[in-house]
Amino acid sequence: MNGTQTVQGGEIHPPAVVKLLQIGRRKFQRLLGDTGQGFDNLRWDTRSLQKETVSGLPRYLRFSCLQSQEALPSAYVEIVKCWMLLQYATSVRTLWHALQAAKCLWASLQQGQKESFAWSSLSEAVLNEFEVWLAARYHPTTVHHRLSLIIKLGSFLAARNICRPLYYVIQTSSPRAVAKLTLAGQEADKEKLPTPRALQALADLYQQQAREPADRLLLAATAILVVTGLRLTELLTLPEDCEVREMHQGQEVYGLRYYKEKTRGREKMLAVRWLTPLQAELAEEAIGEIRQLTARARERASVLEAHPERVPIPGYEPDGRVDSPTLADIVGLKSWRSIRNHPWIELPSQREHGETRYHYRIRDVETFLLRFRHTPLWVIDRGDNSQQLLSETLLIMPRNFLDSRTNPQWLLVEPIKAGHLQRFLATGQGVKSIFERLDIREADGSPCRLTSHQFRHWLNDLADKGGMPVDDISRWMGRESWQETEAYRHATPDERLAWVRQGIRDGRIQGMVSAAFFELPLAERDSFLEGQVQAVHFTPMGLCVHDFAIEPCPYHLNCVRGCPDYLRTKGSPMERRRLLQVQADTEKALTYARQYAADHQVETAVAWVTHHEKTLAGIEAALAVDEQGDEPNGKLVKPEQGANHGQEM
Numbered sequence: 034m035n036g037t038q039t040v041q042g043g044e045i046h047p048p049a050v051v052k053l054l055q056i057g058r059r060k061f062q063r064l065l066g067d068t069g070q071g072f073d074n075l076r077w078d079t080r081s082l083q084k085e086t087v088s089g090l091p092r093y094l095r096f097s098c099l100q101s102q103e104a105l106p107s108a109y110v111e112i113v114k115c116w117m118l119l120q121y122a123t124s125v126r127t128l129w130h131a132l133q134a135a136k137c138l139w140a141s142l143q144q145g146q147k148e149s150f151a152w153s154s155l156s157e158a159v160l161n162e163f164e165v166w167l168a169a170r171y172h173p174t175t176v177h178h179r180l181s182l183i184i185k186l187g188s189f190l191a192a193r194n195i196c197r198p199l200y201y202v203i204q205t206s207s208p209r210a211v212a213k214l215t216l217a218g219q220e221a222d223k224e225k226l227p228t229p230r231a232l233q234a235l236a237d238l239y240q241q242q243a244r245e246p247a248d249r250l251l252l253a254a255t256a257i258l259v260v261t262g263l264r265l266t267e268l269l270t271l272p273e274d275c276e277v278r279e280m281h282q283g284q285e286v287y288g289l290r291y292y293k294e295k296t297r298g299r300e301k302m303l304a305v306r307w308l309t310p311l312q313a314e315l316a317e318e319a320i321g322e323i324r325q326l327t328a329r330a331r332e333r334a335s336v337l338e339a340h341p342e343r344v345p346i347p348g349y350e351p352d353g354r355v356d357s358p359t360l361a362d363i364v365g366l367k368s369w370r371s372i373r374n375h376p377w378i379e380l381p382s383q384r385e386h387g388e389t390r391y392h393y394r395i396r397d398v399e400t401f402l403l404r405f406r407h408t409p410l411w412v413i414d415r416g417d418n419s420q421q422l423l424s425e426t427l428l429i430m431p432r433n434f435l436d437s438r439t440n441p442q443w444l445l446v447e448p449i450k451a452g453h454l455q456r457f458l459a460t461g462q463g464v465k466s467i468f469e470r471l472d473i474r475e476a477d478g479s480p481c482r483l484t485s486h487q488f489r490h491w492l493n494d495l496a497d498k499g500g501m502p503v504d505d506i507s508r509w510m511g512r513e514s515w516q517e518t519e520a521y522r523h524a525t526p527d528e529r530l531a532w533v534r535q536g537i538r539d540g541r542i543q544g545m546v547s548a549a550f551f552e553l554p555l556a557e558r559d560s561f562l563e564g565q566v567q568a569v570h571f572t573p574m575g576l577c578v579h580d581f582a583i584e585p586c587p588y589h590l591n592c593v594r595g596c597p598d599y600l601r602t603k604g605s606p607m608e609r610r611r612l613l614q615v616q617a618d619t620e621k622a623l624t625y626a627r628q629y630a631a632d633h634q635v636e637t638a639v640a641w642v643t644h645h646e647k648t649l650a651g652i653e654a655a656l657a658v659d660e661q662g663d664e665p666n667g668k669l670v671k672p673e674q675g676a677n678h679g680q681e682m
């Protein structure tokens with residue numbers, strides 16, 4: 034962190050900062066240099082970085098303070114810019130989140146009157162103050178997210194010798210982890226699933242009730258979400274030729290080709306979501322209807338793509354002229370009088386000698402329409418110098434297609450965007466959802482509402498409860514790691530209890546209860562199991578099947594000390610983290626005690642040492658569950674300990 038100081042942009046910078054700024058500026062040039070913007074600008078236009086044009090991402094990044102338009106200090110923000118560019122340039126969404134976290138940190142520093150803050154002074158104390166500041170203003174999820182980003186910024190700077198390495202443990206509990214451990218949390222988790230009433234209403238609307246083309250289009254799109262569990266942007270960027278049929282073991286299998294939203298690099302990769310025969314039937318029907326509704330828009334999109342500088346009007350030459358009624362007809366206005374209203378009033382008009390009506394030059398109309406054309410003319414940038422054009426996309430429509438107050442403008446074509454579908458399923462921005470329009474309500478009288486992501490949770494939940502291994506769910510859903518599937522598992526304690534009992538019956542869960550179960554005559558086994566395994570409880574280290582109505586916890590919550598009622602969820606990152614933390618704490622305590630005994634020539638209490646050693650052995654056994662090859666991830670497993678670790682109290 035020491036070294037020759039260098040003056041740059043009026044600030045004196047240490048060499049490590051100078052080097053980072055050089056790299057950051059070079060990266061900026063590569064990414065945004067040809068847009069005419071500068072690294073030091075107060076605002077960056079990020080549209081050229083967006084990989085898809087359907088997700089409603091922010092177009093601009095504004096490097097101003099959180100609650101005002103005042104620019105962030107350059108010495109502060111230029112480091113933030115470099116971090117964002119070097120770490121998150123592949124995702125505009127993450128760039129935005131990183132900037133928000135940095136804005137919050139600056140607001141927290143200002144409250145602590147640290148206007149003279151330098152990155153070299155980033156410390157655990159600063160992070161702690163920042164956490165307190167965040168916790169007073171935001172939901173714990175946001176606290177976690179923003180603080181995690183700033184901790185990552187700290188690691189980024191430490192790796193470049195700009196600040197010292199930081200060791201900071203977030204104090205705010207992760208809401209997701211807490212949710213798994215409390216009844217209230219588990220209830221709240223259930224809200225991620227659609228209500229049965231809303232699902233039924235959706236099915237009725239799709240099958241019979243909805244007739245308007247705009248509703249049909251959005252319902253058919255929703256039907257694809259329901260049967261595939263795709264993410265919203267994955268649905269909206271489906272190619273027109275998305276259907277895949279292949280022969281597998283003599284049977285035709287059906288799937289949909291889609292662009293995975295989460296990819297590691299900048300390139301967008303195609304994946305296939307294979308479907309069961311019933312899902313396939315529904316998907317085929319929905320796609321057939323969408324193709325019918327969007328065929329004309331796709332034809333028109335091809336014309337626009339062939340003339341990227343114009344909005345050609347079929348049957349008219351640019352030098353031609355038309356009167357008001359003809360113009361209204363061409364552009365799809367309900368009445369020619371609308372031309373007098375905004376925005377058409379801005380269109381140049383002429384009335385030559387002898388003409389009774391105003392006339393409009395076609396060239397002017399084309400130029401005028403260009404303002405409203407969806408730009409760019411593609412939906413997804415594949416990241417390999419090619420794009421999926423509008424005409425190659427399944428879910429496109431003419432402009433104003435979803436607005437019942439006007440006619441569709443077939444001269445202009447746009448993709449269906451995330452907001453369109455979100456507002457269709459849940460009222461927002463002054464647009465009533467289909468449920469509110471048709472007065473479809475929940476039992477408590479509130480209008481039904483759905484979010485696009487609920488279908489993904491619902492499908493995962495069905496697969497999970499149906500006993501599909503987590504690894505298989507993850508592969509099916511196109512996830513890179515099975516841990517991501519954890520967030521989608523919503524089984525209740527009762528459902529998990531049933532799994533535990535079934536696991537013992539199938540011989541997949543072993544231990545004292547299981548051994549006793551198999552020693553009993555067949556007729557007595559089920560009632561033994563009902564009596565012995567009466568409840569499951571979540572502990573930070575796994576699952577507990579102890580019946581606390583009979584006796585309190587015999588191991589004082591130290592589950593890893595050979596408790597026969599302790600089960601681990603194989604591969605669970607949350608349990609593993611907690612086990613590693615207890616392991617580190619126990620090792621530290623043991624080392625300290627031994628060192629103290631050696632230094633002071635005293636004896637350490639043998640029982641105390643034995644207790645810690647057995648805890649460590651139990652932790653090892655619990656961690657080893659993750660390495661056991663024969664059970665799939667997500668299954669409940671009884672940790673196997675050495676013979677002498679099982680019973681000691």
Ligand code: SF4
Nearest residue numbers: 577579586588592596
């Ligand atoms: S020690 Fe055993 S009984 Fe106690 S909470 Fe842990 S698993 Fe349950």
